Amino acid sequence: MAFVSKTYILNIGGFNLKLFSKSNVDISLDIGYSSFIEADDFADDFTEIEIIPSIPKELKDENALVFETNDDTKKLWHICSHEDGYKVIVFSPLQLDLIQQIAIINPQSKHWKIYTEFTGVNTVMPLSYPMGPLIMYYLTVANNAIMIHSSGIIDGEKGRLFSGFSGVGKSTMASIWQQAGYGLINDDRLMLTIENGRVMMYNTPMFYEAVPKKQQLHAIYLLKQTKENVITKLQGVDALTRLMAFCIQHAYDKQFIEHHLTTLFVISSTIPIYELGFKPDAEIIDFIRLHE
Amino acid sequence: MTLTEIFQKKSQFVTRKVGNEMVLVPLKDNIANMNEMFTMNEVASFIWESIDGRNNENVILTSVIEAFDIDLETAAADYDSFLESLSKMMA
Numbered sequence: 001m002a003f004v005s006k007t008y009i010l011n012i013g014g015f016n017l018k019l020f021s022k023s024n025v026d027i028s029l030d031i032g033y034s035s036f037i038e039a040d041d042f043a044d045d046f047t048e049i050e051i052i053p054s055i056p057k058e059l060k061d062e063n064a065l066v067f068e069t070n071d072d073t074k075k076l077w078h079i080c081s082h083e084d085g086y087k088v089i090v091f092s093p094l095q096l097d098l099i100q101q102i103a104i105i106n107p108q109s110k111h112w113k114i115y116t117e118f119t120g121v122n123t124v125m126p127l128s129y130p131m132g133p134l135i136m137y138y139l140t141v142a143n144n145a146i147m148i149h150s151s152g153i154i155d156g157e158k159g160r161l162f163s164g165f166s167g168v169g170k171s172t173m174a175s176i177w178q179q180a181g182y183g184l185i186n187d188d189r190l191m192l193t194i195e196n197g198r199v200m201m202y203n204t205p206m207f208y209e210a211v212p213k214k215q216q217l218h219a220i221y222l223l224k225q226t227k228e229n230v231i232t233k234l235q236g237v238d239a240l241t242r243l244m245a246f247c248i249q250h251a252y253d254k255q256f257i258e259h260h261l262t263t264l265f266v267i268s269s270t271i272p273i274y275e276l277g278f279k280p281d282a283e284i285i286d287f288i289r290l291h292e
Numbered sequence: 293m294t295l296t297e298i299f300q301k302k303s304q305f306v307t308r309k310v311g312n313e314m315v316l317v318p319l320k321d322n323i324a325n326m327n328e329m330f331t332m333n334e335v336a337s338f339i340w341e342s343i344d345g346r347n348n349e350n351v352i353l354t355s356v357i358e359a360f361d362i363d364l365e366t367a368a369a370d371y372d373s374f375l376e377s378l379s380k381m382m383a
Binding site: 066067236237238240241244245249251252253254257258261262265268 | 306310311319322323324325326329331
């Protein structure tokens, strides 16, 4: 199921995105965005994205390519320098080499554009995957924020985040806490923001419907698999660099890297970061509470 | 690699001070190489910051000795070790 409107305000990670079109086109969003839609008059501070139906031929060149992501068989998304910032070319996940959208984005500006092909008679889907997550990434580098592959847990007033390499047990850890009655923010991708000296974690729109959640973060755990539960507090550059490994980051812009380092410095200076080896059972809950 | 050469290549790194330590991310053709991220301890950070295009080896070594209250032999060993690592990374 998708939502259709002429204009939207989305609130993601506490940041407002206004989607609008000067054409009389219906803008459709995937179900995952539905709970993130705010009332039209909700926000006076937002980044606006003009949605332009159809992609001009002259925009499709890749002369100033700076970065590309492909898999074995097809192009996924390519980034080019552009006079107005970056040109983000997103290819269809379903049809080989078909350009799905092109975004013109400058994180220093609050006026972005997405050119997109029609998906229906008078309908466009400007944030269809992977454009949506790419827009969220640029939203983080435009603000005091970062996205991280992680699970977030709510324990009363406390927020805990679990991150680590794929397969290390993030979802398992989330499931253990959830089965014990604790709140789950998300078990895949979280946005961390710095607000008034506090680190906040937010869920972000996924492919399924989920209520937007927000929780102050009190500790970060970087997971590893061990036979027994073991915890080590990380310090200084070690904490920062190990946390950085699990963040979503684009490497083609020096300012983006500076932004990530600065944001992670503030986060690692504000809340403790632990390395946590765990065996997957409910004992880990008391173990964490005892040792943090 | 000379101090002048190192100084000229400093702009090819994104750096972040964390307390007295430092993180260096190398850039190649303006693309950050996150797999070769480099961390520096207190002494290495101090030497890195002292490489400013003007200070020579003697000035830096004297500063290290004064700042960390160590003898010349230890300072020189730290200095040589750091420059060797840096030269490999910048090669």
